[in-house]
Amino acid sequence: MLDLAAQAVNFFFSFVDAMGWGERASIITGIIYIVLSVRQNPLCWPFGIVSVGIWMVVVFSGKLYADALLQLVYVVLGFYGWYQWLRGGEDSSPLLVRKTPPKLALKLTGIGIAATIPFGWISQNYLNAAYPWWDSLTTVMSLIAQYLLAKKYLENWIVWIVADIIYIFIYYFKGWTGYSVLMAVYTIMAVIGYLEWLKSMKVRRTVIGEK
Template sequence: MEFINFIAEFIRSMGIGEQISIVTGLIYIFLSVRQNSLCWPFGIISVGIWMVVVFQGRLYSDAILQFVYVVLGFYGWHQWLRGGINNKPLKVQKLDRKLGIRLFALGLVTFIPAGYIAEHYLQASYPWWDALTTVLSLIAQYLLARKYLENWILWIVADTMYIGIYYAKGWAGYSGLMAVYTAMAVLGFMHWLKSYKADRMQECRCE
């Protein structure tokens, strides 16, 4: 009973925008783990509200990230429904080495100038951490949109960092949400890996 009262008080302490963003965000991550394409509209609503909150908190890189999330949300929605062979829904796939190297290189050349600009021109809070989590999250979101299994590994790393960043900013609600996201990312990896193996076995039987 005390735990329920704590949760209720915790939710009441948040602004209405934060409450809506967190609820829709939780629905989004739950449905994405389940590979349900309805996750995307909930995700778009969540990050749209989140974008306003973090911009007001001067996490400018994160605000830009949320805007890109909105765009990638529509892209991912389309990909999950018709991004597979013959416009069929996508199946879980693994990241090949060539694309992995390209994404790593892109992330590296993006992180350095993003961190420098955030620190010296935007006076952002925690500029280098903000830039690093932004780059990791962008790559992870692209991989999620294309149903690459490895997206969950990047989310685990990025969300763990966000727990500390948001807590330091005084956003306990978002910090707690990131802790849930981290746990869900672990579950997502396990669930998608099982799905990937099942699809591969099915393909072998059909050959």
């Protein structure tokens, strides 16, 4: 048992040692961000802004241009989400968790399809991007998920789960094992986030008698 524990510790330190400083900083702030998001703490946003800002530089150097652009938009959405969570509700009150209206879900699905096709084609034929179609798909999905998260729509976690699973493989094949593992952690946290947000929404509706 002790030998197994020692091997696990050695693996962890070897794993961390293989990562660059940018990857380490992005992972640490990213984990803090997702944990605070699950807990509906508005302080998640500044940590998220720092995390994606660092990662934007890393993925750009790896020719994942769509992903790099995504990180830049994340920075902007980070400030937007921060404001929304604090003052985006009625009478400038904090936002509450709610379900995505069917019309909005349909609209975002259409936008996602319409954006992925040309983005993927441009990435493949003009940008010489790595994994152009998968990169474009996850970029569009992540933008939609981030918007839903900023507006505190419950279904943001479902979109994140699908996108993060795809990212696990993209980053693994790019050789960024640390960030691939982070995506696996994000996937687990997204499942927890969905369950926690759903629970809080049900408790609030029970208290106020809302359907």
